[in-house]
Amino acid sequence: MEENSKRSMLLLAGGALALAGGRAAWRRWKAYDFRDKTVLITGGSRGLGLLLARDFAGRGARLAICARNAADLERARKELAERGAAVLALTCDVTRRDEVEHMVALVRDHYGRIDVLVNNAGIIQVGPMEEMTMDDYELAMRVHFWGPLYAINAVLPEMRRRRDGRIVNITSIGGKLSVPHLLPYNASKFAAVGLSEGLRAELAKDSIRVTTVAPGLMRTGSPRQAIMKGQHRLEYLWFSVSDSLPLVSMSAERAARKIVAACAQGDAVVILSVPAKLAARFHGLFPGLTARCLGLVNRLLPSPGGIGRQPARGWESFSALSPSMLTALGERAAARNNEIAGDS
Numbered sequence: 001m002e003e004n005s006k007r008s009m010l011l012l013a014g015g016a017l018a019l020a021g022g023r024a025a026w027r028r029w030k031a032y033d034f035r036d037k038t039v040l041i042t043g044g045s046r047g048l049g050l051l052l053a054r055d056f057a058g059r060g061a062r063l064a065i066c067a068r069n070a071a072d073l074e075r076a077r078k079e080l081a082e083r084g085a086a087v088l089a090l091t092c093d094v095t096r097r098d099e100v101e102h103m104v105a106l107v108r109d110h111y112g113r114i115d116v117l118v119n120n121a122g123i124i125q126v127g128p129m130e131e132m133t134m135d136d137y138e139l140a141m142r143v144h145f146w147g148p149l150y151a152i153n154a155v156l157p158e159m160r161r162r163r164d165g166r167i168v169n170i171t172s173i174g175g176k177l178s179v180p181h182l183l184p185y186n187a188s189k190f191a192a193v194g195l196s197e198g199l200r201a202e203l204a205k206d207s208i209r210v211t212t213v214a215p216g217l218m219r220t221g222s223p224r225q226a227i228m229k230g231q232h233r234l235e236y237l238w239f240s241v242s243d244s245l246p247l248v249s250m251s252a253e254r255a256a257r258k259i260v261a262a263c264a265q266g267d268a269v270v271i272l273s274v275p276a277k278l279a280a281r282f283h284g285l286f287p288g289l290t291a292r293c294l295g296l297v298n299r300l301l302p303s304p305g306g307i308g309r310q311p312a313r314g315w316e317s318f319s320a321l322s323p324s325m326l327t328a329l330g331e332r333a334a335a336r337n338n339e340i341a342g343d344s
Helices: 002-030 047-058 070-082 097-111 134-162 183-206 232-242 252-265 274-285 287-300 325-336
Strands: 038-042 062-067 087-091 116-119 165-170 208-215 269-272
Touching: 038 047, 038 097, 038 134, 047 062, 047 070, 047 116, 047 252, 062 070, 062 097, 070 087, 087 097, 097 134, 116 134, 134 165, 134 183, 134 208, 165 183, 165 252, 183 208, 208 252, 208 274, 232 325, 252 269, 269 274, 274 287
Parallel strands: 038 062, 038 116, 062 087, 116 165, 165 208, 208 269
Antiparallel strands: none
């Protein structure tokens, strides 16, 4: 009897391994091949956008990147070209529909088609609600909701004709769980999540796969370019330290690999980092308790005051503790990902 039990356990274990191996082989077989495909990345000059461009290029894709800052864009273009990538760099403000449509037309004219769209361009304002203005909310919505929608509508006709295409929308865990002192960002990311998940259902009939990516904190070096309000040095301190701690934040290189892999597989939703996944699940199960916990967190964050509603970039908000050893990982990421050169 004991021998039969052991044999059964071995058979079950073997079956489970075979099933897992078969599933992995199936996913590899059906994965989207990026070789000679055109990938358009908004906000592709630095941070996560630049990391995604590097990864797509490593898989043989032809790149088109856009950003507002021409100097940042040229540095990114040069680096990617030196890596052997075919890359087209275009200045574009994604909040302007005419500029987005013109940019998409230029990419199509240059490469002949657009196979993958990655909506990555972003902005973040950090500070208490009392210091946020209506302009802050409107800007966040223009960047995180209207910008992606403009780009999606511009690439959809050709994707529908081919009955093929991939769209990746970089949202945020802030679009699933609204944390204090990031209210315009959170509200606009909730809108982006709703748009992205709805598009997934609507475009399935056209064989277009839409992937919603909700990253948690990542070590991209991007806090230097964030907009601080209120007690801006204290706001930058908590934000930059949180973005650098290894147990709280995720390696941006690893995040980029996971995003590209999710695009290749056509996954519906990807939440990046263990803390982000746990936070999303906890909020789903205990929304009231989550709200109370976040209320306590808010009491620990800086109170209104300081520069008030006047904006200051992260690099204008340095203090004795940031940059410091507490933010060392984030600072190294900033140097790698074209974030420091943009301090102007």
